[in-house]
Amino acid sequence: MHVRVRYAPSPTGNQHIGGVRTALINYLFARANGGTFVLRLEDTDRSRSSDAYVKNLYDTFKWLGFYWDEGPDVGGPFAPYVQSERFDLYKEHAERLVAMDRAYYCFCDEERLSKLRAAQAESETADQGYDRHCRSIPAAEAAARVAAGEKAVIRLKIPLEGSTRFIDALLGEIEWKNEDISPDPVLLKSDGFPTYHLANVVDDHFMEITHVMRAQEWIPSAPLHMIMYRAFGWEAPELVHLPMVLGQDGHKLSKRHGATAVDEFRKGGYLPEALVNYVSHLGCSYEEGRELFPLADLERLFKIEKLNKAPAVFDYQKLEWYNGQYIRMKSDAQLAALVSPYLVEAGLLGASRDVASDVAPDASVQARVLGAMPLVRERLHFLTDAPGIMRYLFEEPPVPAAEEFIPKKLDKARAAELLAAAGALLPDCDLDNLVSVEERYRAEAARLGAKFGDLMMPLRVAVTGSRMSPPLFESVRLIGVGRAVGRVERALAALRA
Numbered sequence: 001m002h003v004r005v006r007y008a009p010s011p012t013g014n015q016h017i018g019g020v021r022t023a024l025i026n027y028l029f030a031r032a033n034g035g036t037f038v039l040r041l042e043d044t045d046r047s048r049s050s051d052a053y054v055k056n057l058y059d060t061f062k063w064l065g066f067y068w069d070e071g072p073d074v075g076g077p078f079a080p081y082v083q084s085e086r087f088d089l090y091k092e093h094a095e096r097l098v099a100m101d102r103a104y105y106c107f108c109d110e111e112r113l114s115k116l117r118a119a120q121a122e123s124e125t126a127d128q129g130y131d132r133h134c135r136s137i138p139a140a141e142a143a144a145r146v147a148a149g150e151k152a153v154i155r156l157k158i159p160l161e162g163s164t165r166f167i168d169a170l171l172g173e174i175e176w177k178n179e180d181i182s183p184d185p186v187l188l189k190s191d192g193f194p195t196y197h198l199a200n201v202v203d204d205h206f207m208e209i210t211h212v213m214r215a216q217e218w219i220p221s222a223p224l225h226m227i228m229y230r231a232f233g234w235e236a237p238e239l240v241h242l243p244m245v246l247g248q249d250g251h252k253l254s255k256r257h258g259a260t261a262v263d264e265f266r267k268g269g270y271l272p273e274a275l276v277n278y279v280s281h282l283g284c285s286y287e288e289g290r291e292l293f294p295l296a297d298l299e300r301l302f303k304i305e306k307l308n309k310a311p312a313v314f315d316y317q318k319l320e321w322y323n324g325q326y327i328r329m330k331s332d333a334q335l336a337a338l339v340s341p342y343l344v345e346a347g348l349l350g351a352s353r354d355v356a357s358d359v360a361p362d363a364s365v366q367a368r369v370l371g372a373m374p375l376v377r378e379r380l381h382f383l384t385d386a387p388g389i390m391r392y393l394f395e396e397p398p399v400p401a402a403e404e405f406i407p408k409k410l411d412k413a414r415a416a417e418l419l420a421a422a423g424a425l426l427p428d429c430d431l432d433n434l435v436s437v438e439e440r441y442r443a444e445a446a447r448l449g450a451k452f453g454d455l456m457m458p459l460r461v462a463v464t465g466s467r468m469s470p471p472l473f474e475s476v477r478l479i480g481v482g483r484a485v486g487r488v489e490r491a492l493a494a495l496r497a
């Protein structure tokens with residue numbers, strides 16, 4: 001069997017974690033089995049669908065780095081892959097079900113239906129949903145009314161008794177009493193638009209989908225889809241309902257828990273590799289004792305048996321950890337390219353703001369960004385951290401308050417003395433030999449009767465603007481000794497004021 005799976009989003013919102021998880025599992029299953037991954041746009045709700053959401057869908061998956069083999073934008077043998085371009089097919093099949101007496105025309109107008117809903121809402125005992133009012137209209141009479149131009153929807157005949165059973169490849173056998181299935185759902189609306197159920201089943205059949213892998217919230221639809229497959233005499237695809245994704249509080253993951261839209265993660269400085277790696281683990285485990293899986297490994301390792309039945313909990317801290325890991329794996333050049341847009345956005349790479357104006361700004365600035373990567377890599381949890389951590393490499397930092405310069409147990413005068421000595425030593429240092437630099441500063445500390453750390457701390461604060469900064473002498477090398485000495489002088493002036 002050639003495996004064919006699909007991601008079938010409705011373009012009624014931006015892509016979020018839940019959708020990405022569904023798409024990713026389908027993609028991995030296809031890859032692991034040498035199969036085909038299809039994108040189908042389920043845009044039957046025309047009022048809520050929009051091109052902007054379709055664009056967001058394409059952008060998201062290009063950024064994430066995995067893509068469909070067939071779809072509206074890449075084509076394929078089962079085109080069109082957009083439901084709004086397949087309406088004739090749905091109408092034909094709804095009518096086929098009517099002809100087989102597995103569906104029927106319903107002429108109830110909105111007024112009748114809303115009265116029905118209101119009455120049901122008031123009564124505690126009344127059945128919910130459509131009351132099957134039109135189910136008993138003789139077929140010939142219904143056909144004549146339709147032929148005469150009367151408005152009608154087509155509803156599926158859910159058997160009144162018995163139950164519907166199917167196997168979920170993950171959850172096992174599922175049995176629904178037919179009386180618990182939504183009574184006679186609409187398949188085709190009076191304007192000829194299909195509903196989700198009809199279009200989904202017809203397309204999965206004609207697109208030769210072998211496995212439907214989707215979120216667990218679709219389980220209630222599965223029995224009525226089964227009723228349709230059986231009515232048509234079609235073999236149903238295998239069903240796999242994926243474990244839910246919850247927030248830490250046990251409720252379905254939503255905006256209340258934090259970012260859920262992929263765009264928010266993207267803007268928040270996450271790497272797509274981290275997101276993919278983390279999301280692939282929502283409700284699925286691959287190899288014991290291992291956390292980092294490049295996509296190529298996931299493609300090889302994925303199996304339905306590795307999915308969990310229990311819901312997954314979305315852990316933002318874990319994702320942050322993954323992000324740090326993937327940032328660390330980048331080369332200097334890759335990471336420089338990734339953080340540069342954030343530095344530009346923060347106004348740090350503009351020529352006018354270049355602090356080392358003695359060198360051609362562009363080349364020097366780029367070299368400085370590149371040279372800073374080994375210094376900042378370990379400190380970056382998100383790409384968005386870069387401007388804050390790196391600002392002092394491109395701009396004169398504000399001179400911190402005097403207390404910031406004063407090592408523990410010392411006073412302002414002593415801090416100034418140590419800073420002056422530390423600054424005076426800078427021009428004599430060979431910054432290409434950091435071991436010798438450290439030796440000189442240790443000797444200087446001994447000469448002054450100070451702790452090494454107490455000598456370094458005021459210098460660090462003066463040069464970088466902060467006590468917690470990337471490595472000091474590497475930073476001096478990047479901004480230039482002249483610039484560093486200037487900062488020491490400014491700090492001294494402030495300290496002595």
Ligand code: GLU
Binds near residue numbers: 010200213
């Ligand atoms: N259009 C549905 C959705 O938005 C597809 C559900 C399914 O995979 O059957 O998720």
Ligand code: ZN
Binds near residue numbers: 108133
């Ligand atoms: Zn009716």
